[in-house]
Amino acid sequence: MTSDSSRSAPHPTVKRIPAYLAVLKELEEAGQVTVSTTDVARRLSLNPIQVRKDLALTGIAGRPKIGYVTAELIAGIYDFLGWQNTKDAVLVGAGALGTALLGYKGFSGYGLRITAAFDAGKRLIGKNIHGRVVQPMDELESFIKETNVRIGIITVPPEAAQEVAYQFVRAGIRGIWNFSPEKLAVPDQVVVQNEDLSAGLALLSVKLSEKLGTTPV
């Protein structure tokens, strides 16, 4: 055991891991049996030392001069992220964004399967979206309890988000993937991951202004 397992993994590192996974999968498909961090770093415009340190978290060791066994590293990353066992999730809010997520093929590669969709709007209930029939909100809590699902996805308008979060928590959801711009109040034992478009757009705006020389003040 190389790393101190009591310290939790640094967030910046965790966020880079999926990019490593994508590159490694590509290289594996191209028949590359071993891979060096120099190579991975170059493909992602990163520092090789950083890549090495990040990948050390998986517990997979490389060999000097040789590098890492591609397949071993891929398996190590799946283990690290817990993506080797597919986890079920429920989605609430079957609007445009919810529909997009329900139709997204890539989640199977990320160990996620959205098993059910719910919505408050009568117009959407009963509609089949990419193989899942939209269910009414008053069935949400019993569904979560019965199927023991632990991940909830929120794609409702901001004013409805907190109420959905309350229902999630009451029913036993432990991880919330929040696509609404609303900050959610949840108890300590529940984790929230916010996907905030406005933060990304703010960064794009500022980087763009800097690049264009139009200091935005």
Next chain:
Amino acid sequence: MTSDSSRSAPHPTVKRIPAYLAVLKELEEAGQVTVSTTDVARRLSLNPIQVRKDLALTGIAGRPKIGYVTAELIAGIYDFLGWQNTKDAVLVGAGALGTALLGYKGFSGYGLRITAAFDAGKRLIGKNIHGRVVQPMDELESFIKETNVRIGIITVPPEAAQEVAYQFVRAGIRGIWNFSPEKLAVPDQVVVQNEDLSAGLALLSVKLSEKLGTTPV
């Protein structure tokens, strides 16, 4: 002038700014004429010192004991982000995610207006999505040049993303908002903001494993 305008703004700060904006707008609507960083920080579970330092970037000064004038601070943030003047953008990839973005009402509050949508699929061309008619790819470059739009949004499958980026660059796009998981090669004068679902999901997975006590190794 308080801050050194030559140093570019720290990314973590820029990403927090929209959250401040949302809180301040809410408070303004509730009739709160002045606001303290203590109050803003509490509502976002942040450190007041950090909020104060972040908001200093806008150049707006507060007054001891009083706080900041809410409206002034809001205006300052709009200025800082360059969101006071709405910027036009083109979107390529009119699938589920593209449709969701085309239908998103919130962008007007972020100074963004998606003026046109393009797609390579004959099935989608001509379709009216939230008021914009999907155009064929061979009209993309001329459209960008004619309308002088500077922001491009990519919501195509990963294998098509780089080619779209090339077309964007040739036509004069300066900022790319990339929703595909593909790393894009672009020249120095073009900025790219990646919205990567897999990074967010990786963080949720790891945080969840830590919380559930199932050390994922």
Next chain:
DNA sequence: TAGATTGTTAATCGATTAACAATC
């Protein structure tokens, strides 16, 4: 063997937090 690569320890860098004087 020589050179490339790993992996650890140390140094640097940048962001966050603390301390505190100024002030309404």
Next chain:
DNA sequence: TAGATTGTTAATCGATTAACAATC
């Protein structure tokens, strides 16, 4: 006036990068 709040300077913390020994 006293207390709350700003805003600056200093200290701390954590992540990135550099240096370098080990090794295939």
